[in-house]
Amino acid sequence: MPGEQSPDPARGDAAASPSEPAAGTRPTSRDVARAAGVSQATVSLVFGDKWRGRVSERTAATVREAAEALGYRPNLAARNLRLGRTRTALLVVPALTNEFFARVYTGAAAVASRHGFGVVLYPSPEGVGRAKDPFASARAALDGVIASSMAADALTAIRGTDLPLVMLDSDPADPGAAAHVNIDIADGMRQVTEHLLGLGHRRFTHLSSAVASWTFDVRARALAALLGGVPDAVLTTVPAPLDVDGARRAAERALTAQGPRPTALICDDDILAAGACKALRRLGLRVPQDVSVTGFDDLALASAVEPELTTVRLPAERIGERGMSALLAVLDGREPERGDLPVTLMPRGSSGPPPAP
Template identity: 75%
Template sequence: MTGSTRPTSRDVARAAGVSQATVSLVLGGKWPGRVSERTAAAVREAAGELGYRPNLAARNLRLGRTRTALLVVPALTNEYFARIYTGAARVAAEHGFGVVLYPSPEGVGPARDPFGSARAAIDGVIASSMAADALAGIGDGLPLVMLDSDPDAPGGAPTVNLAVADGIRQVARHLLALGHRRFVHLAGEVDAWTFRVRASAVAAELDRVPGAVLLHTERSALEVAAARDAVLRALARPGPRPTALLCDDDILAAGACKALRGLGLAVPGELSVSGFDDLSLATAMDPELTTVRLPAEEVGAAGMTALLALLGGVPAPGGELPVRLVPRASTGPAPR
């Protein structure tokens, strides 16, 4: 290109060695299932090198699209959801989309439609199951992808899930291998699929090991202070003391460690503590926290990819994303 001539889609097609129709599919976000990832990457690279910018306003008016997705999460204060947004925004940008991040008020209840008319302002929604109640206030009928949600729910939307049952099993097996047989499960007090799966997986894993006992399931809000109080309640119950606290997330584990420190109990010498999520908090604690690493950015990216597939009229990809146990110093051999 020379001078001030504005590059066209024909120039992009010529540079990428594809048809103009292919350029339109890729830059219009309709390529999944129709064009290979390699070809799509070549088109995006050619467009970038030429400085090509499609006339989005004209195209959106013609197609009735805003090229905007809404990501609904319980709260902005949790690092996990911030990382989900990062992954979703990255994939969206690759396809000329924007992502609006919207927290459900206090994580519960219907949210006020942030646009006045969501249908007129966004093309689709990606929502955490923990903020599902908010969807009632945002409008029905929009393309929807759910994160951490029951894939077998009747008439449900496409889901992007983590292998949470496998993750909690990895933690339980790690503690069992260290000789622990008396457990307390510090469970998130949230009525969401992901926490129900964790509870059932903990019970099933301990049931299969002779001598292993789930002494109590103590529920707590996802807050340090609430978790501290829940652990104090659990340890005040009559009967033998647990040797391991298996926590549904890292924030609960932080509250558990605070309670044990206040009681003068050593971690992990007298009680081992595990978390779930692998937030930055996990390595800020002393001792550092054994936890399960969740690929949060991949969750966001997969959610956006699934929504783009829906918008393109092709089946959304499914399956679970794997998770990985990260053993650290907060777990050790069971005390004699």
């Protein structure tokens, strides 16, 4: 090519492969284009996330594979200046110690990675309640916020910004969010309740989360409405902290209170259910022969306890995926996908028929 010198065999020069950069140099978009057999414009479209409708999925995948093989990394700083974006989302969760939110992050990060975004994970300092704005002096570092299962006032500082906010597992009537991604919590409670009613249970205690949150309010309302239509059903509600020991103490109070003992403990999540099982063992009662126990979430501990826990499986990774996709849609001016994500009852050994009178 004009302006380029041919290798000189007399000097022992070797020609660089047309699909690989010269040794010791950083690969460029031109190198990627050569390796993938496409134009530099196509490479720019793929890494600028503007390829949809212009090039095929197969071509985009070929470009990404060529870039990975060459070790190519786009100039993010220059690209961000062009796009006016930092390509970074903030995911706010109540706690890092809960497996559920780790799985939400995994799903969000997977979608973000496919679109050249990064996800910064930020836990609410107290686990629940108000979260301080971690980027008060650097809002330009974010394109948007995704918040998972937070109380209504948790994001006061962040809501005051112009950042788009996507709320997960939260009140769909909240006007401060640009999009909502919810799971069908009420249907999960319906599945649990109908399962226990079908086994013959009529005396229930709801071991409810003491955390003020829309998602737990939905569980309580759904359970009360379902059992309100069963004439001989009795429901008692006992609030409990979201930890095993707190749940154990609350369950012990419920099981030793005056009056007929409940035959089923319906717990707002698996952590509460684990505490309930400990309470039953300490009182010399058997699960499920004396009292059945159900949870919510289907965490790893649900199949680690004995007997294994009947619970509702929530699609945590799918929630994260949908949340990140919703944020990308908002940023692109598109309508986010609608509809609640379905949940699944997982019947296991912790639920059975009530004891004979």
